[in-house]
Amino acid sequence: MLEEIRKKTFLGFDFSTQRLKAVVIDESYAVLQEADVEFDVDLPEFRTSGGVIRGEDGEVTVPPLLWVKALDMVMDKLIVEGVDFSTVEALSGAAQQHGSVWWAKGADERLANLSPEQFLHTQLASAFVVDSPVWMDCSTSADCRALEEAVGGAEELARITGSRAYERFTGAQIRKMRRTRARAYAATERISLVSSFACSLLAGRVAPLDLADGSGMNLLDIRSMQWCEKALNACGDDTLRDKLGAPVRSATTVGAVGGYFVQRYGFPPTCRVVAFTGDNCSALAGLRLQPGWVGLSLGTSDTLLLGLREPCAPTAGHVLVGPTSAPYMALLCFANGSLTRQAHRDRLAGRSWPAFDELLRATVRGNMGYMGIYFECAEIVPRAAPLRRLEDAGGRALERLAPQFEARALLEGQALARRAHAEDMGFTLDEKSRVVATGGASVNSALLQIFADVFNAPVYVQDSHANAALLGAAIRAAEVWSEETGIALSGSEPTVSPAAKPYPDAERIYGPMLRRYRKMLEHIPTLL
Ligand SMILES: Nc1ncnc2c1ncn2[C@@H]1O[C@H](COP(=O)(O)OP(=O)(O)O)[C@@H](O)[C@H]1O
Numbered sequence: 001m002l003e004e005i006r007k008k009t010f011l012g013f014d015f016s017t018q019r020l021k022a023v024v025i026d027e028s029y030a031v032l033q034e035a036d037v038e039f040d041v042d043l044p045e046f047r048t049s050g051g052v053i054r055g056e057d058g059e060v061t062v063p064p065l066l067w068v069k070a071l072d073m074v075m076d077k078l079i080v081e082g083v084d085f086s087t088v089e090a091l092s093g094a095a096q097q098h099g100s101v102w103w104a105k106g107a108d109e110r111l112a113n114l115s116p117e118q119f120l121h122t123q124l125a126s127a128f129v130v131d132s133p134v135w136m137d138c139s140t141s142a143d144c145r146a147l148e149e150a151v152g153g154a155e156e157l158a159r160i161t162g163s164r165a166y167e168r169f170t171g172a173q174i175r176k177m178r179r180t181r182a183r184a185y186a187a188t189e190r191i192s193l194v195s196s197f198a199c200s201l202l203a204g205r206v207a208p209l210d211l212a213d214g215s216g217m218n219l220l221d222i223r224s225m226q227w228c229e230k231a232l233n234a235c236g237d238d239t240l241r242d243k244l245g246a247p248v249r250s251a252t253t254v255g256a257v258g259g260y261f262v263q264r265y266g267f268p269p270t271c272r273v274v275a276f277t278g279d280n281c282s283a284l285a286g287l288r289l290q291p292g293w294v295g296l297s298l299g300t301s302d303t304l305l306l307g308l309r310e311p312c313a314p315t316a317g318h319v320l321v322g323p324t325s326a327p328y329m330a331l332l333c334f335a336n337g338s339l340t341r342q343a344h345r346d347r348l349a350g351r352s353w354p355a356f357d358e359l360l361r362a363t364v365r366g367n368m369g370y371m372g373i374y375f376e377c378a379e380i381v382p383r384a385a386p387l388r389r390l391e392d393a394g395g396r397a398l399e400r401l402a403p404q405f406e407a408r409a410l411l412e413g414q415a416l417a418r419r420a421h422a423e424d425m426g427f428t429l430d431e432k433s434r435v436v437a438t439g440g441a442s443v444n445s446a447l448l449q450i451f452a453d454v455f456n457a458p459v460y461v462q463d464s465h466a467n468a469a470l471l472g473a474a475i476r477a478a479e480v481w482s483e484e485t486g487i488a489l490s491g492s493e494p495t496v497s498p499a500a501k502p503y504p505d506a507e508r509i510y511g512p513m514l515r516r517y518r519k520m521l522e523h524i525p526t527l528l
């Protein structure tokens with residue numbers, strides 16, 4: 001009886017590229033408290049820009065201690081928000097995908113013996129062998145080609161692992177580490193993904209990788225759900241399987257919360273830790289997409305998410321093991337998302353979104369035929385080096401345009417790319433189609449209107465302030481807890497609200513522009 005009336009809450013984390021967010025929800029999945037640590041602003045001592053450190057030759061890394069320290073900070077911020085940790089029945093999390101964390105020897109022991117008297121970051125200062133390569137890294141092209149060759153070609157790798165070899169995927173990152181920093185590779189006891197690393201901090205032991213995020217490594221056979229022997233051999237030595245450990249289904253309780261959190265913050269010792277997963281996988285869980293809907297995450301990267309019944313071997317984009325009841329999910333990741341929009345906002349309109357929106361309002365839909373492709377960093381879909389292409393309605397190349405036309409060309413070009421590549425992945429638009437947007441840029445109604453018109457489908461956003469990946473983390477914790485305890489929760493479907501509706505002439509304007517976008521692509525030197 002007492003158990004039934006005791007207040008039950010669930011905690012979710014999102015270790016995304018630019019910040020760490022945390023949310024507490026109740027049994028009906030209503031948000032009770034939220035907190036957030038912005039890496040560049042709140043942890044300036046790590047000298048990140050956009051949450052990462054850019055090195056030479058396309059290397060992009062993060063010192064894992066940044067995430068550890070951010071966890072210390074976000075916990076303290078949750079206390080300030082009034083969170084009562086003694087009511088947390090289960091927790092889970094999401095994290096940027098593909099990044100790897102390289103644990104020094106004795107990782108499990110260190111995690112199991114954390115003193116509640118001290119911060120985590122002071123106790124884990126020497127727990128990592130190297131900085132973490134993250135998803136923005138594009139320094140592993142040679143390793144990608146070698147991996148594809150070892151497995152029998154790009155198509156075969158895509159058939160087995162759900163993706164051709166991609167620079168940011170963990171397999172090639174591991175191969176590069178072993179090739180260029182053999183001593184660091186050898187000194188590493190365990191390799192985590194950012195998600196399973198964050199889970200490890202909470203669980204007080206090195207936590208297993210989950211199958212959904214594990215599919216973003218080019219190492220997992222997405223049909224058998226086991227590591228692919230050939231891919232392991234191509235990227236590591238005979239210790240790699242042990243370094244990675246066995247992956248688990250995303251809906252798995254990996255254990256109880258670590259003693260550190262019980263003693264320092266008052267969590268109940270029975271609080272369950274549910275496997276953490278990739279942020280896009282978590283967003284799929286948070287958005288609860290229905291057939292015909294497409295998820296659009298506008299975080300640091302722009303990603304399109306779809307539930308799939310069967311795996312396929314995509315030429316661009318990825319198929320991951322499903323984190324929810326859909327057996328698989330499709331993921332298209334566009335590296336030129338918010339940071340590219342932000343860079344051009346700064347160039348064209350000062351550092352203000354309202355001023356940028358003002359520029360958009362000075363133009364018409366279709367931009368009088370002006371179109372642009374802006375890749376500030378190497379693009380993932382399509383795989384291409386940084387470049388800028390502008391053309392007029394007659395297809396003539398232009399050097400520059402007035403700021404208002406450039407602003408619209410940038411956003412329309414991005415939305416056209418998202419639609420073209422979603423269609424290539426098998427997404428078909430019909431009258432039931434919906435785009436459900438989430439992530440930092442989903443507050444921008446002018447951007448959402450462009451997506452509605454280009455997709456010729458209404459765009460919705462979640463009613464909750466928390467983004468879908470973050471909310472998905474807390475909801476996954478609640479659902480696994482409910483399934484395991486047999487205690488039903490009143491948790492409701494997340495409600496979404498219409499944010500933009502396509503104009504009746506949208507297809508007439510953007511259908512031809514979609515064809516022109518595909519033509520422009522033909523003239524772009526895409527990388528292999
Ligand atoms: N009004 C706005 N219009 C467009 N983009 C915005 C706006 N507000 C924030 N953003 C973008 O949101 C991005 C951060 O989104 P967020 O989902 O927090 O990222 P991540 O989860 O990858 O850390 C910023 O880079 C910023 O450019």
Ligand SMILES: O=C(CO)[C@@H](O)[C@H](O)COP(=O)(O)O
Pocket residue numbers: 016017018095096097098135168216278279280297299300301302303331333
């Ligand atoms: O690499 C990918 C997906 O394949 C990225 O989407 C990362 O998962 C980072 O996510 P955000 O910080 O952009 O949300």
